[in-house]
Amino acid sequence: MDFFPVFLKLSNKKVLVIGGGEVACRKVDLLLRAGASITLISPQLHPYLAGLADSSQLTWIEKEYESDDITGFHQVWATTDVPSLNHQIFKDTDAQRIWTNVVDDPGHCDFITPSMIDRTPIQVAVSSGGASPVLVRFIREKLETQLPQNLSLLASYSGKQRQRIKQHYSTVDERRKFWERYFRLPEVENATSVEQLEVAFQRLLNQPDTSSGSLYVIETGGDPELLTLKALRLMQQAECVLYPEGNNDIFVDLCRRDAEREMYKESTIKQQVATLLAKDLRVCILVPKHAAPCGLDAICDEYNSSLIPCLG
Structure with missing residues (x-):
């Protein structure tokens, strides 16, 4: 991992942008949306940035960069078209341990x-x-087509129900299962108003959860893209993943992040499944193609499950 992914809170943080061209325009626009307090240093200014300065959305200092300009800032952006100057800025900020x-x-x-x-x-x-x-950019475009436009509505509504839901469900596990059921409701997926979300919320609160433990057996191969959509959906729903000895690989990573993970052996798998299902957990067994553990058919029959094959 070359960079650790993190979301920074920049509201009212002092941010310095050095450079006043088109690149600075793009960065300043994002920083303003994050609520940063922006100071910009440049001898010249793009018309868009000049408009922001005129409307007091940023502070423009009309000058060439000097090393002591960075003092007092939480974050610095070097956007000039002079590589040697950008590198000098980084050297200066690194010495003062300012994120740049x-x-x-x-x-x-x-x-x-x-x-x-x-x-x-x-x-x-x-x-x-x-x-x-x-x-x-190609990946982002693909994701844009998959993520519904009402995500903002869903997130805002559900965030306001956190205290309310605690009055009905005392444990984190119960609340998690409620929200999983809620977000999968067709009327929630297609909702366009808070009123629609509230109707679905009230109905589900008054509907007892009769779910119990379940077993999914997923066949894996050499190519994760050959997994079926059904297999991927069930892997994301599983609360515990059993994977074969020595095969903690990409298929395990495709399962839900907060699922428990346990390695299984042929000698232990039956007992592991019984123990987990007794806790009413959704259990997923990952089975390499042509390498199903001995006794798997009997386990499937006992718990009314079947192998979901991979394609190809």
Whole structure:
């Protein structure tokens, strides 16, 4: 991992941008949306930035950069078109341990900006660490087509129900299961108003959860893209993942992040499944193609499950 992904709170933080051209325009626009307090140093200014300065949305200091200009700032952006100047800025800020981004130069960055999908308060960020911006843009475009436009509505509504839901469910596990059921309701997925979300919320609160433990058996192969959509959906729903000895690989990583993970052996798998299902957990067993553990058919029959094959 070349860069650790993190979301920074910049509201009212003092941010210095050095450079006044088109690159600065893009960065300043994002920083303003994050609520940063921006000071910009440059002898000249792009008309868009000049308009922001005239309307007091940023402070413009009309001068060439000097090393002591960085004092007192939480973050610095070097956006000039002079590489040697950008590198000097990074050297100066590094000495004062100020987080700095030299635009389009990952080797001189304490942090980088990813490609973003904004459904505030939901945000999705994609980065290649500067290796392939075009590929990142392609990935973002694909994600844009998959993420519903009502994500902002869903996130805002559900965030306001946190105390309310605690009055009905005392444990984190119960609340998590409620929200998983809620967000999968067709009327919630298609909602366009708070009123629609509230109707679905009230109905589900008054509907007892009769779910119990369940077992999914997923066949894996050499190519994760050959997994079926059903297999991926069930892997994301599983609360515990059992994977074969020595095969904690990409298929395990495709399961939900907060799922428990346990390695299984042929001698222990039956007992592991019984123990987990007794806790009413959704259990997923990952089975390599042509390498199903002995006794798996009997386990499937006992718990009314079946193997979901991979394609190809």
